[in-house]
Amino acid sequence: xxxxxxxxxxxxxxxxxxxxxxxxxxxxxxxxxxxxxxxxxxxxxxxxxxxxxxxxxxxxxxxxxxxxxxxxxxxxxxxxxxxxxxxxxxxxxxxxxxxxxxxxxxxxxxxxxxx
Amino acid sequence: xxxxxxxxxxxxxxxxxxxxxxxxxxxxxxxxxxxxxxxxxxxxxxxxxxxxxxxxxxxxxxxxxxxxxxxxxxxxxxxxxxxxxxxxxxxxxxxxxxxxxxxxxxxxxx
Numbered sequence: 001x002x003x004x005x006x007x008x009x010x011x012x013x014x015x016x017x018x019x020x021x022x023x024x025x026x027x028x029x030x031x032x033x034x035x036x037x038x039x040x041x042x043x044x045x046x047x048x049x050x051x052x053x054x055x056x057x058x059x060x061x062x063x064x065x066x067x068x069x070x071x072x073x074x075x076x077x078x079x080x081x082x083x084x085x086x087x088x089x090x091x092x093x094x095x096x097x098x099x100x101x102x103x104x105x106x107x108x109x110x111x112x113x114x115x
Numbered sequence: 116x117x118x119x120x121x122x123x124x125x126x127x128x129x130x131x132x133x134x135x136x137x138x139x140x141x142x143x144x145x146x147x148x149x150x151x152x153x154x155x156x157x158x159x160x161x162x163x164x165x166x167x168x169x170x171x172x173x174x175x176x177x178x179x180x181x182x183x184x185x186x187x188x189x190x191x192x193x194x195x196x197x198x199x200x201x202x203x204x205x206x207x208x209x210x211x212x213x214x215x216x217x218x219x220x221x222x223x224x225x
Contacts (some may be wrong), residue, residue, distance in 0.1 A: 001161060043215040085198040093158045102207040109158040
């Protein structure tokens, strides 16, 4: 399967700060990456689909101006949480689709805590 | 009605026993079905995928799919304490989007 990294693994910031999370596909070129969010004791919720060279597709209810996604290369997608607030505190996980399959492989996740 | 439903558990099984995890889904057009394992504080790890009706075995794991009943299950044979985790069922519909169930927490007791 695909090897996916995320950076940072953990971030604590003050309310109002913007936070950037990087997702890298280490062993193949990914035209599509996915961003999920997981609150405690809940399942993963898809936030957006990141498409290389084009705009991301956001799920209903996800503010595109709040969660800025850039997929500038085939190996890197970034999620920026703009002006983060305590309610944005969550576990953010990216995934990469496998070759010619629906299978998704997940990065290790980034735990964001906004004070 | 939730799109993918799982019993939240916890499901407690003794070491060495078979653990049976179940999942139902609402979209009859779903094509691909996945089981992920998630340890506390970690991201999901793919265990198995299944596309066709019937059984698919991989080591101690067997996935079972019944599209007519919209039901997919995961059997874990010879359960080990290291299998204790939350198991997430996921289903793809349109545009390869994964929809996850809320997960079943499995506890394997000594």
